[in-house]
Each structure stands twice: as C-alpha cells, then as structure tokens.
Amino acid sequence: MAVPGRAQWKGYIRFGEVTAPVALYTATSTSERISFHTVNRETGNRVRREFVDSATGKPVEKEDQVKGYELDNDRYVVLEPEEVAAAVPESDKTLRVQAFISCDDIDKVYFDRPYYLTPDKMGTEAYALLRDGMHKKKVAAIAQTVLFRRMRTVLVRTHEKGLIATTLNFDYEVRSAKEAFKEIPEIKIKGEMLDLAKHIIGIKKGTFSADEFDDRYEAALAELIKAKMEGKTLPKRAPPKVSKPNELLEALRQSAGIKAAAEPKRRASKAAPKGRSKATRSAAAKAKTKTAAKSAPAQRRRAS
Template sequence: MAPRPVWKGYLKLSLVTCAVEVSGATSQSEKVSFRTLNRHTGNAVRRQYLDSASGKPVDGKNEVRGYEVEKDEFLVIEDEDIQSVQIESSHTLNLDSFVEKGDVDPVYIEKPYYLAPADKVSEEAFAVIRQALENKKMAGLARIVLYQRERPCLVEPFGKGMLLTTLRYGDTVRQAAEANDGRGKAKADKDLLDLATKVVERKKGKFDPSTFEDRYEKAVLDFIKSRKKSGRKVPARQEPTEEQPSNVINLFDALKKSLAAGDRKEVDDEKSKGGGARRPAAGGKSPAGKKPPPGKRKS
C-alpha cells in the first residue's frame, strides 16, 4: 500500500514545472507500545485538558490555538487562519541552486521523504528534471512548508524517483568545537595507527540495513512474553557481552588482540563452511597419503 502523501504541490526548475507529491520515507511505528494505567484499579487512564482558572475539563471542540502576546494575554488563532498563511514554498518546490551531495555536512541532514510525480501528465517533466540532476551528479536546494513550518531541503535522484531530504537551519546546529571542548588534539602513534587501519580493513563490508535489529526491543518483548506466561517478574533477556572495558587500556595490546580475534573468526567461518581440517581417510592415511602419527588409532 502506497504511503499517504504529506504534501502536494509543484516542482519547478526555471520554466519547467510539474505536479508532485511528497510522502514519508521512514516509519515511526513501534512494535512495543505501552498504555498508562491506574496502579490501584488496573484501568487505562485518559488525559484531559483543564481550564487553568476553573479547573474544569475542556471539550475537544472548544480547544483552540492561542499565541501569548503579553503575560496571560492570548491571541486566538483558528485553523482557518493558519491555512490562510501561504508563501511560495507552501505549494512550490523551486530548485533555485544546486550543490554536490557531498558538500552538505551530515549534521544538517534531517529527514528523508520520497518525491514522485502526482499524475501521468507530470511524469515527463519530472523525468527531465530528475535526469538533468543525475547527469550532473547534483542535488537541488529548495524550501518546503511541512507541518506548519518552512524547511530548507535537498532534492536529488533516487532510484527511479527522487528523494527530498529536509535540512536543519544553521542556527539550530551546534558547532563541533563546542562538543570537543579543546579535546581531540592528540597525535596518533604510527604503529598504533597501522594496527587500527588493519582492523578497519579486516572488518570492511557492504552496508546492509536488513542486518539491523533492535535488540533492546526484542529483550523487552521476551520479558513481556515471560511475564505473561509466568505471571511474575522475570529478568529481561540479556545479550552475551564481554567484560566491560576499563578506561585505562594498552592500545597496542588491544589492537593486537582485535586482529587475533579476527583471525580466529576467519578460521571458525572456514570450519563452518566445511573447509576445516579433514579427518584421516579410510585405511589410516591422511588426504596427503601420509600415515597417521605413532600412537594414533587408525580410523
């Protein structure tokens, strides 16, 4: 089932325009969700908005937005008022400049959305814009109004369609220097760097998101199943872990052990594939035709 569009409007490249729709590329649904209960009765509880002066519950139909202009003085804003606020990015994605995707610092990347033509008539113009970006290996910068807020965004080819990624504003991103606080100035020792590089090379692989698993959620589900079955509290499932590392370590020894562990894993993998040491063949000779060593029983 195709995801429901969160925005409909037009994609514009100079004088070329086509109708498009934007839909979420990710899901926020969770497998485990909890309700709030009354501990004494076991009943589910409901949240209600209360009038701050009278303390009485307010019916949903009487709830309305309010903007505080002075202390405890509000300006009422109706839904129609919000909908009447329209700027270009409310209905048009205007590709007004272009950059290489690698030029965008990852810290500014926010959330991905799929961008697709809204109808058959728009498919040709959409394909032209997409192919132009693909040929130049570029991404377009635009702005879009989503969820009552204008957001900068990046538009780029993705598969047979395009991907729209919202970006963070510059004033909302903290500078890395604030987090580092003067740290990270140590120089890497050459021998240690060589060992670390070998560990990285040995563990090199291909990105495969299908291998990702939320182990914490699985542990919670296991706990819930056990609790339901036994009716009593049981410890949550624990993943086997190694001894917690100490802050005081010998980097050289740690890297050497990492490489050795990689060697052992490769041997174990070979054995699991049937590539391990072979048993002596019938007649007491090894596969190489040699007799078994003295003291060993013949097969």
C-alpha cells in the same frame, strides 16, 4: 502500474524557467512495536488523560482550547488559528530550485524526512532531464515551497530511476557540531596505533543492508518479563571494562591479532602484565572473540 497510497502533495518543480508537474509520496513509515500502558501503581488500573484548567482544575472542552504564547510568567498572548495560518505564505504549489549543491558538500545532519518525488501527469521529460543533469554533475537541488503549512526547504537528489526530496530541518533546529564537540581535545592518532586500528577495520569490513536488521529487544524484554513474573531477581550487570590509556596499544594489538612477541625489546621491562604472554593473550582473545572453538584445547594443554 498503480502507485500505492495517495500523494502527500501535488504541485510543480521549477528550475530556471522550466516547470514540471510532480507529486510527493512519503518514503517512510514508523512502526511501533512494544507498547506499555501507563498504569496507576496504587491500584494497578490503567490511567487516562484529561485536559483541565490549571487554576480551576475543571476539564476544558476541545473548542475552548486555544494556542497561547507565554510572554513571561503566566502572561500569554492568544493566537487564533487564522492568525497562525496567516503567517504562512500563500502556496503556489511550486518547489522552486534555489541552488544546486555538490553532493559531497551536503551536511546530512539537517535531514528530516524523505519523500519520493515522482513525475505527475505528462511531466516526465523535464523530470528526466533534471534527474539526469543532476546525476551527471553529482549535485543535489535546494528547493523551497509551502509544505504541510510551513515554508520548507527540501533537498532533491537522484535515487535509482527517480528523485528523493528530503525535508531539511531549520537552522535553529540543528545543534552546531563544532559546539557539541568543542570539549573533545585535539588528538591526532598516528603511527602504530592508527595502523592497528586500520587493520581491525579491514578485518571487519563488509556490506550492510538495513532491511535485514532484526530488533532483538522484544525477545529480550519478553525474557525479562517472564523472569519477573516467575519472581526471579533480575540480574544487575557490571559495567564493561574500560581500556586505560596505557593498555590501549596492547588492546589494539590483541584486537588486530598481532603477536605481542613481535616486539621483543620493551615487553620484558614493564609493559606485559603477566609476563609470558602467549597464553595470556590467547586467553584474552578467547574471552572476547568467537575463536573459542580453536583456542580452547590449546589453552587447556597449557594450563595442565
């Protein structure tokens, strides 16, 4: 069977003293959809990019453009392409497995790009052995090699009948989750609130296949552009209503479809905003959910 496209990389994978020839194929592509052009607001013409000397303002030829590292204000060291290349270790084209890590132990935030890792030439036996061994032990392999002019760490994991090698971001490219979330107060939700939220999850639980997802943006943008061309004013949209802490429990109950009447004591005293709340509740539910068809006649009856 012909493999579509050309391999991004060909080399070997080495675990322990075993070496098997393999190839990497990019597993993903990026698709661009809507594109705007940059235009000059003044003239309505398109603009084009030019590279100029910051001091003289004159265009700089491609061959005169070199890499410079800024030491401090306006002081640079020039690095020639050969010097940058010399910083990269010589490639022996071998993905060396450094360690195996449990699949549950993997921090996905490091994931960069996935590649299909396939056996090349006659290496299928060792390949199948590594795949099945990792599958059995529920582990992935951490391996390193020179890829795309950089020493990269990849995570190799079984996928269907093959293996996927995902390049990992370097340590300095990933923000610490702990740091990012440190301002969030320690709140552990328990009791009724947690039960209600779990109930809502149960209602909304299902399956999802990413390949059936449709991007509605283009259509919505087309509408917007049409409205603008027809000279209509574009609607300003009001921000959604945020649930206040004292309304949270009630919002959860309504979302879970639990009757507020099930808790008779406290409601009379203060909580319920508009007293007799069967009507209120069903109205609120109707506004938010799609049970409109059923509740509309009922509501009309009450209203009259």
